Amino acid sequence: MTSTSFWQATAGCPSAPAPRVNDVDCLIVGGGIAGASAAYALAQAKPDWKLAVVDRRRIAGGATGRNAGFLLAGTADHYAVAVARYGRETARAVFATTVASHHHIRTFLAHRPDVECDYIPCGSLTLAGTQEEAEVLAHSAELLREDGFDVDFVPHDPLRRGFCAAIRNRHDAGVHPVKLVHALLAASGAAIVENWPVATLESTPAGVVVQGERGQLRARRVLLTPNGEAANLHAYFADKVFPKRGQIFVTAPYPSRLLSEVVYANDGYEYFRQLPDGRFLFGGGRRAFAATETGTDETPTADVQNFLERFRDRHFPELIDLPITHRWAGTMGFTPDGLPLLGTLPGQPEIAFSIACHGHGMGFSLEVGRLAAELVITGKPPALFDVARLERNPASRPAAHV
Template identity: 25%
Template sequence: MKADVIIIGGGLQGLSTALHLGRRGVKSIVLEKESPGRHASGVNAGGLRQLNRHMAEIPLTVEAARMWKNIRELVDGDCDVVLRGQVRVAESDVQLKKLQARVDMLRAQGYEHEQIIDQETLYRLVPRLVEGCVGALYNPDDGSARPFHAATAFRHKAIALGAEIRSGVEVLGIEEGGDGWRVETSQGSFTAANVANCAGAWANRFASMLGEPVPLKPQAPTLMVTERLPHFLDLTVGAEGYQLSFKQMQNGTVIIGGAHLAKLDFEQEKSVIDFATLKTSAQTVTRFFPHMAQVRIVRTWAGIEGFMADGIPVIGKSAKAAGIFHAFGFSAHGFQLSPVVGRIMSELILDGKTDLPIEPFDIRRFQKTE
């Protein structure tokens, strides 16, 4: 079977790449070993966070935020996007100064999306927050979407634009063939001039085959969801110095994350919730929201995600093989970036370049130290 582009992985990065290629009139085949959105892309916290990102990700996250704001134009659906803002709370003046220094650095580079809010504004925005916090880092345009709805909308739009999505097809190997790349799978071989490696936590398998292994560690971040509560919170809340992501959904439940890890058996693709870790997560919640102490947790789950040693993804051309492109290692914050990652991948594949600054995500950053 022949295609213009083969995409390994039907998570959001693969689906977004297929969608953007389709917008340019190029048909792709997405090969997914299970079903699209089955892994990180379908089970994440749905956080659309620009706040407190690694500096290298700022241009991408700002562009992605613009795309989420107008998501209907891209995927014909709203993905349940709600943009009510996000705060990163400071408990002390020292912490607030650190956050102010970040805002100053961003301003110096021309970015206005993060700001400091004082104590009074913080308590107006988050009235149930424990007393004594001094202020926060704030972005009024952050928010959330519903991950499975987003994965479904991206998939439907990619198909409408000509992509073919093959579920239950596991890629086993990639080899250079006469007229491009031959991709061996559990369902026969496929050929294409270009291959996009969007295999999430499994992507190092393919980078290694091409002679460019990376320090990617599969891990299983955990989420908890509470029973439904009367409305008390509009914003997403994080806290300086703590692993916390805390938001109340429209149905009243509260989703609690912060990259607390479950125990993962990667070979078996099984994770077991670590209740000691969840206790730490719950203690952080009750530190900032004491009224949550008696609230019931109704469900916990974990998803498998690829974490890079330096916390930022690999996005770009292979350094070893022409026609191979990578987008993986999103280290628990790739949901927000997915609309722009697909755009970048399609531009790299079709134009050989993108106007977004992706040098920090180059796979060669690991080869230099070998």
């Protein structure tokens, strides 16, 4: 089962007739932000390559079309938690990846003033729901500043809505994720093939034969970006990528602006923003429903949606009577250690993958896309996200949240 998000309903990008695609230099399986970012980076690095992107449904039909559109630096863990989990150097490198990604997005948009993707450089607030979390935020801000990242700790709730403290990151932003993906794909020049589910991949002397129920495609190289559905596409991912769900609702426009920033709260388990037209978006609820918020079903559930409505009522009582116009669910790919996976399939160096940016694929987007393009070209995964780490340390702690 599925649902339609506000972004998918408002992208205004009609389906184009499928072009004839065969014998491309690189075929990207998955038309979300990971596939679009890699296509864009490949087009920059290899302008003479023929590229194609194939998706089993419409472009941005997966998590990319179903997220909150936050461009946040960092990952789900507060920085102090990430430092304790990965070590200072790795935590810093991961954070720097997201900062670089956002820089690439700003550059991309600066060179294309015609692109409309509702990019708003509004900054973010990360709010602590408890005093204990406030202490973690204070420590995180200190570590971030020591590591050269520009954030501020606010020792009270800047919104005055029942939280304890905040980190303000002036460099974060909000975006319309589906419009951004279409803009990246258009800039890449890749041929787009929608509604084309890939079933099998076979390496042959003449290239990779990609088989689907709608026919066969052939490519010199393939990049897989199927995110939470990775294990359905290839058994290699069965013990590496786990589908977890997230849910959101969006209201009708509120007549005045109550909120500028994109806001992440309660260890990142809840998040909200006010969209350019005044609508409110609330998402999260996974911590309370961790046992059921798994799998690839994209149907929103009453339990989680009611939880989100109670969260809204507690912190924004003036919105209680505002109609809810869109409700949806989406699937994220999680890995055992909470970091994305890049690599090639065993014995098939011509089939690369870039998967599982957890709840931060928009934040990771263009820099991870650049790394994925490098992987396709050189066959070498970036050390930071190399899948080989799971073989070295299979008992990595399971990832907990978005």
